Amino acid sequence: MRADPDAPDLALFHSRRPATAAGLLTRNHFPGAPILLARERLAAGRLRTVVVNARFSNVATGPAGLADAREMAELAAHETGVSPQEVLVGSTGIIGRRLPMDRIRRGIQGMGATLGPDLWPAARAIMTTDTHPKVVSAQVEGATLTAVGKGAGMVSPNLATMLVYLFTDAAVPAPELDRMLRAAAARSFQVLSIDTDTSTSDMVVALANGAAGEVSATAFRTALDAVCLSMAELVARDGEGATKLLRVQVSGAVDSSEAGRIARSVADSPLVKTMAYGADPNVGRLLMAVGKCVTCRVVPGRVRITLQGVEVIRAGMPVDFPEARVRELLGGDPVNVRIDLGLASGEGMALGCDLTEGYVEENAAYASS
Template sequence: MTHDHAVTRGADPGAPTWPTGFLAYTGHGGLREHGDDISIVASDRPAVSAAVFTRSLFAGPAVVLSRRNAAGRRLRAVTTLAQNANVATGREGERNAAEVVRRVAGILGVPEGEVLIGSTGVIGRPLPMSTILPHFDRTAGRGVAAFTAGPLDVARAMMTTDTRPKTATRTVGGARLVGVAKGVGMLEPDMATMLAYVFTDAELSPDDLDAALRGAVDRTFNCLSVDTDTSTSDTVALIANGAAGAVDPALFADALADLCLDLTLQLAGDGEGATKLLRVTVGGARDRAQAKRVAKSVVNSPLVKTAVHGADPNWGRVLMAIGKNTGDTDIVPGAVTVRFGDIAVYPDEPEADTLDRLADLMRRDEVDIAVTLGTGTAEATVYGCDLSAGYIRVNADYTT
C-alpha cells in the first residue's frame, strides 16, 4: 500500500490533517440510520505501536482480538464501528469482528495482525453484517481513492452520544501527533477510557512508545470519570510510522501527555448531559494513589456533581466525599483544607457573602475544587463533569 499524503475531505483550512504517511476513510455501513459510522486510519508504510485496553470482565470481541494483534507492537491500521459495541454476542460476535479485520486488511493489503478494531455503542446486539460486508466490498473496489477523510471526519464517524468530534494535535521536533477520540458516557476507566487513537510520524522504538503511552494514560484518561461506569470496549492506541525521523523520547512523551490531556478535557466537557467541566485536585497526600483515590471520590459523588450543576454552594458534600475513604485512617479532619477556585470553605466556615461568591463561581463553565489532605506531599488531578437531568434522559432512552 503506497500513498504520498492524505487529503482532508471537505475541511476548512484550519482543520487538522494527518501526519506524513497516514490516510483515512469514513463511510456509512448501516450501523446507524444516517451519517458515516465506519472509519479506517492507516499508515502507508510499516509502523510500530502501543495500546492499552479495558480490564472489564465483559470485554468485547473487538478488544479481545485487538489485544492479541497489539501484542506484536506492529499495528498499522485502526478501524472503528460506531453505534454497536458487539459485546455479549457470543461466537457470532467473535466471527464478525474477525471478518471485519480480514476485510480491512484486504482493502489495505496488510496482514490481519496489523489491524486494530474498535467497536462502540449498544451492548448485546450482533453487528449488521448484511450491510457492513457489502459496504466493505464497495470500498475495496475503490481502493486508496476512497481514503480522503481527515481527522475531523474520523472523529465524527466514531461518535455515538457525543455532541461534537474530538481531535487534538501537537508537534515535537519535525514530527506531528494527531489524536481522535470519542466517549461521553460509561466513563470511569480502568486502563484508559472510551476510544482514542493517536497517530504520529515520529520515529521511536516500541519500548519508548509503550512507556510514553502508559505514562500519558495514567495521568489523563485514567483520571477521567463521567459516571463511574467502566466500558466493555475501552481502547487507546498509538501508532508511529517514523516518516518524519527520530525525535527525543522524553520530548515526545511530554507532547503525547499534553495531547491526551487535551482530549481528556474535551471528553469531560462533553459528558452526557454535561453543562460544566469539573476538575478536582488533591494535594498534600501520602502518595499519588491516595490523592487520586480521594479526588475520584469527590468527582464521582452524585451529590457533589448535582451541587455543581445547580451552582448550590453546598461545600459540605466535598467533605462527605472525602470521608467515604474510610481505609485512609491517616486523614485527619483538622488537617484537611478545601477550596473552590480561590475561595476557602474549610476548615473556616464561610460567611454569607462568601457563599454568594461561591455560588457565582459555581455558575462558571469550569469549576475547580482543591483539597489538601495533610498526609504528605503527593498530588493528583482528576476530571469530570456535573450531573444533570440530561444525563438521565440520554441513558433512559438510549436504545429506544
C-alpha cells in the same frame, strides 16, 4: 443511540508506512470481541490500519462476534493492502447484539480509496452520544501527534475512555511508545470518569510510523502527555448530559494512590456533581465526599479546600467565604476543586463532569432495540 441514524458510522485509519503500536484496553470482565482481537495484535507492537464502527459494540456476542471482528479486520486489511494481523478493530454502541455484517461489508468496501489526511470525518463517524467530534493535535519538533477520540457515557477507569486513537509520524520504538502511553494515560484517561461505569470496549491505542524521523524522547513525552490530557478533558466535558468539566486536585495525602482515590471520590460523588451543575456552593458535600473514603488517611482538622480558587474549607470547617462570588464562579467551566489534606506530599487528580437531567434523560430513553 445517535441523533442522526443516517450519519456515517464507520471509520478507517491507515498508515502508508509500517508503524509501531502500543495500547491500553478495558479491564472489564466482559471485553468486546475487538478487545480480544486487540490483545493479540498489540502484543506484536506493529499496526498499520484501524477500522472502527459505531452503533453496535460487538460485546457479549460470543464466538460469532469474534469471527465478525476478524472478518472486519480482513476486510479492512484488503482495502488497505496490509495483513489482517496489522489491523486493529474498534466497536462502540449497544451491547449484546451481533454486528450488521452485511452493512459493514458494504461500508468498508471502497473506503481505502477515500483515505485522506483529514481526521475529522473519522472522529465524527465514531461518535455515539457524543455531541461533537474530538480531535486534538500537537507538534513535536518536526513531527505531529494527533488523537481522535470518543466518550460520552459508560466511562470510568479501567480503562477510562471509550475509544482514543493516537497517530504520529515520529519514530518511536514500540516498547518506549507503550511505556510513554501508559504514563500519559495514568495522568489523563485513567483519572477520568463520567459515570463510574466502565465500558466493555475501551481502548487507547497509539501508532507511530516514523515518517518524520526521530524526535527527542522528552519532547515526545511532553506532547503525548498534553494531547492525552486535552483529549481526556474533552471527553469529560462532553460526558452524557454534562455542561462542564470537573477537575479535582488533591495534595498533601499520605501517598499518590490515596490522593487519587480521594480525588476520584469527590469527582464521582453525585452530590458534588449536582452541586457543580446547580452552581450552589454547598461545600459540606465536598467534606462528605473526602470523608467517605473510609480506608484513606484523613485528619479533618488539617483539610483545606478551595473551590474555583476561593478558600471554602479551612481546618476541616467551612469558612465565611463570599457566597455570591463563588456561586458566580461556579457558573463557569471548568469547576476546579483543590483539596489539601495537610498530611504528606502525595498528589493526585481526577477528571469528571457535572450530573444533569440530561444524563438521566439520555440513558433512560436510550433504546436497546
